[in-house]
Amino acid sequence: MSLWGGRFDGKPAQVMQAFNSSFELDKRMHAEDIKGSQVYAKALGRVGILTDVEVQTIVEGLDQVLAEWNDGRFDAKGTDEDIHTANERRLKELVGSVAGKLHTGRSRNDQVATDMRLWLRDSIDKLCDLLCDLVKILLNRAEQEIDVLMPGYTHMQRAQVVRWSHWLLSHASNLAGDLAKLRALRSTINVLPLGSGAIAGNPFGVDREWIAQELGFQEVTVNSMASTGDRDFVADFLYWATLTMIHLSKLSEDLIIFSTKEFAFVQLSDAYSTGSSLMPQKKNPDSLELIRGKTGTIFGNCTGFLCTLKGLPSTYNKDLQEDKQAMFSTYDTVSAVLKISAGVLSTLKIRRDRMESALSEDMLATDLAYYLVRKGVPFRDAHDLAGQVVAKSEKLNCPLSHLTLDQMHEISSVFDVDVHSVWDYENSAEQYRSAGGTSKEAVLVQIEKLKTSL
Numbered sequence: 001m002s003l004w005g006g007r008f009d010g011k012p013a014q015v016m017q018a019f020n021s022s023f024e025l026d027k028r029m030h031a032e033d034i035k036g037s038q039v040y041a042k043a044l045g046r047v048g049i050l051t052d053v054e055v056q057t058i059v060e061g062l063d064q065v066l067a068e069w070n071d072g073r074f075d076a077k078g079t080d081e082d083i084h085t086a087n088e089r090r091l092k093e094l095v096g097s098v099a100g101k102l103h104t105g106r107s108r109n110d111q112v113a114t115d116m117r118l119w120l121r122d123s124i125d126k127l128c129d130l131l132c133d134l135v136k137i138l139l140n141r142a143e144q145e146i147d148v149l150m151p152g153y154t155h156m157q158r159a160q161v162v163r164w165s166h167w168l169l170s171h172a173s174n175l176a177g178d179l180a181k182l183r184a185l186r187s188t189i190n191v192l193p194l195g196s197g198a199i200a201g202n203p204f205g206v207d208r209e210w211i212a213q214e215l216g217f218q219e220v221t222v223n224s225m226a227s228t229g230d231r232d233f234v235a236d237f238l239y240w241a242t243l244t245m246i247h248l249s250k251l252s253e254d255l256i257i258f259s260t261k262e263f264a265f266v267q268l269s270d271a272y273s274t275g276s277s278l279m280p281q282k283k284n285p286d287s288l289e290l291i292r293g294k295t296g297t298i299f300g301n302c303t304g305f306l307c308t309l310k311g312l313p314s315t316y317n318k319d320l321q322e323d324k325q326a327m328f329s330t331y332d333t334v335s336a337v338l339k340i341s342a343g344v345l346s347t348l349k350i351r352r353d354r355m356e357s358a359l360s361e362d363m364l365a366t367d368l369a370y371y372l373v374r375k376g377v378p379f380r381d382a383h384d385l386a387g388q389v390v391a392k393s394e395k396l397n398c399p400l401s402h403l404t405l406d407q408m409h410e411i412s413s414v415f416d417v418d419v420h421s422v423w424d425y426e427n428s429a430e431q432y433r434s435a436g437g438t439s440k441e442a443v444l445v446q447i448e449k450l451k452t453s454l
């Protein structure tokens with residue numbers, strides 16, 4: 001059964017039928033499609049287009065269709081063009097010709113937009129939970145491992161001493177931002193298109209506000225022509241997913257580097273690593289590499305779908321059917337990636353000895369400049385003088401802390417006996433007390449802030 005055909009003499013070619021069908025993808029929205037139809041049938045009943053008995057027959061028939069889906073009995077037909085066709089076809093088989101009244105004043109254009117918003121709204125709730133779990137894992141580790149120091153890098157060169165927790169929180173704060181954006185996205189998605197018909201609206205006066213309420217939507221779309229062709233909510237989701245994946249990809253990249261033998265700051269659990277078929281000694285961070293790799297695929301889904309939207313005429317065009325592939329595959333990937341990330345980060349072992357032995361005194365050169373600043377030297381001069389101290393230590397081939405006070409006085413008379421306090425990594429980290437810094441206190445404040453944001 002097809003939902004059209006009255007004006008056709010011929011049947012679609014078999015290749016065309018397969019090409020046109022979205023059923024294999026959109027059957028995932030079978031429950032949303034049924035829920036939307038049940039509420040729509042009731043809305044038609046409220047304006048007298050269906051009798052109470054007809055409404056009941058349709059609603060109960062759809063319950064049966066849902067039950068068939070739920071226990072795997074739903075029998076799909078090759079001619080089911082999409083989930084909307086399939087559910088209505090089955091309803092008719094179960095309850096007879098009254099099923100033909102369900103679609104009164106409705107179009108698959110407002111129907112599919114409604115199904116997708118329902119599906120994505122609920123799926124976003126699941127992603128929020130997964131993202132929340134992941135951030136919590138990072139926050140717990142940051143709390144427990146707060147005393148561990150490590151080199152912080154810029155340009156992949158040792159830069160300044162930071163807490164390992166500070167590094168963890170740098171990623172946690174990106175992800176907490178993603179969570180906030182996802183929650184905001186949920187409310188832009190939660191708007192009802194049903195009742196827009198094909199483009200012109202609904203001619204039977206159905207109460208869209210009532211439908212919205214029944215389906216848990218916050219409001220109804222403003223304009224029927226806009227809402228049938230509007231897939232901005234899908235594009236927003238794809239962009240959100242792209243940025244979130246970029247954050248996870250960067251986190252993965254750091255961990256891949258940290259897990260090399262050369263760094264050995266962290267050790268991935270066996271549960272999230274794989275071996276080599278040739279080299280017996282290998283333990284590869286495949287989980288993290290896959291996250292990094294799949295980021296490209298998600299970015300592709302986003303740009304691909306934006307290209308689909310570009311230059312479309314107003315309202316519904318079949319190009320929009322491409323939204324399913326982009327939305328579902330992005331959801332599946334992001335949801336798997338969030339689970340894997342949580343697994344990796346909760347089982348990861350850190351090597352405190354390796355992190356701390358990677359600290360080197362040259363990383364304290366900035367602190368030496370700050371030492372002079374605290375004694376009244378302008379920062380520009382202090383920077384230069386500290387640079388001269390570094391040059392001297394390199395020339396004499398001795399660590400900064402081994403230079404004598406006399407040797408330092410050759411550079412500046414401001415250096416005093418208390419300069420030895422600079423050669424302490426813990427002190428170095430502890431001076432960064434302002435909000436957002438790497439001192440213990442500042443890190444604890446960040447943990448609290450991020451916790452409350454969840």
Ligand code: ARG
Nearest residue numbers: 022082108109112316320321
């Ligand atoms: N399967 C279609 C889609 O996903 C449903 C809407 C069809 N509308 C139409 N006018 N042919 O976009």
